[in-house]
Amino acid sequence: MKIKTSEIVISAVGPKQYPEDLLPEIAMVGRSNVGKSSTINTLLNRRKLARVSQNPGKTRTINFYIINKEFYLVDLPGYGYAKVSKTERASWGKIMETYLSTRTNLQEVVLLVDIRHEPTEDDKLMYDWIKHYGYGTIVVATKSDKISRSQQQKQFKIIREALQMNPEDKIVAISSLKKEGIDKLWGAIEDLFTA
Numbered sequence: 001m002k003i004k005t006s007e008i009v010i011s012a013v014g015p016k017q018y019p020e021d022l023l024p025e026i027a028m029v030g031r032s033n034v035g036k037s038s039t040i041n042t043l044l045n046r047r048k049l050a051r052v053s054q055n056p057g058k059t060r061t062i063n064f065y066i067i068n069k070e071f072y073l074v075d076l077p078g079y080g081y082a083k084v085s086k087t088e089r090a091s092w093g094k095i096m097e098t099y100l101s102t103r104t105n106l107q108e109v110v111l112l113v114d115i116r117h118e119p120t121e122d123d124k125l126m127y128d129w130i131k132h133y134g135y136g137t138i139v140v141a142t143k144s145d146k147i148s149r150s151q152q153q154k155q156f157k158i159i160r161e162a163l164q165m166n167p168e169d170k171i172v173a174i175s176s177l178k179k180e181g182i183d184k185l186w187g188a189i190e191d192l193f194t195a
């Protein structure tokens with residue numbers, strides 16, 4: 001994918017602010033601190049478009065980035081940050097449910113998990129949720145520079161089993177630090193788009 005232009009259109013606090021042109025959307029979701037902002041910046045080849053967390057768990061907006069004026073990359077709020085209150089958790093759930101259940105132009109959801117760890121209960125719920133709504137899914141295993149290549153294959157297996165992934169769903173390792181796996185991820189996104 002050649003990124004000609006990318007810009008943030010809106011940081012939406014509610015559905016009324018979602019873009020109305022209904023271009024195709026690809027959403028990104030994952031645990032706070034998993035590396036979602038870094039991955040978005042790396043995918044778009046921008047250093048600071050998405051903000052790398054200073055205040056983890058506090059972002060409760062849905063950020064819409066328009067790419068090449070053709071589609072949106074949608075940054076969904078992260079989950080699983082230990083210090084959020086019950087009320088904040090409920091508000092996260094409502095934002096996600098509204099978005100996932102009503103967004104007819106949403107084509108696929110990219111779920112980010114940390115390559116080093118077994119997916120958390122929240123990750124498992126998130127994967128099930130994406131599947132429940134019938135979206136195409138790619139799992140991105142982040143921070144791949146932290147482990148060796150042989151370890152990566154082992155971790156893929158652990159992640160696939162823990163999430164009970166559909167065999168046809170792809171898993172792609174990414175390192176934003178080393179800029180690795182980016183073309184592979186764009187390829188997987190494009191494959192789903194055109195499927």
Ligand code: GDP
Pocket residue numbers: 030031032033034035036037038039051052053056078142143144145146174175176177178
């Ligand atoms: P977010 O909360 O999911 O948006 O995560 P961030 O993108 O803000 O990243 C969280 C932390 O992980 C930051 O300290 C990043 O520098 C670090 N990080 C993100 N991606 C990578 C990566 O590919 N490799 C390494 N080693 N660290 C990363």
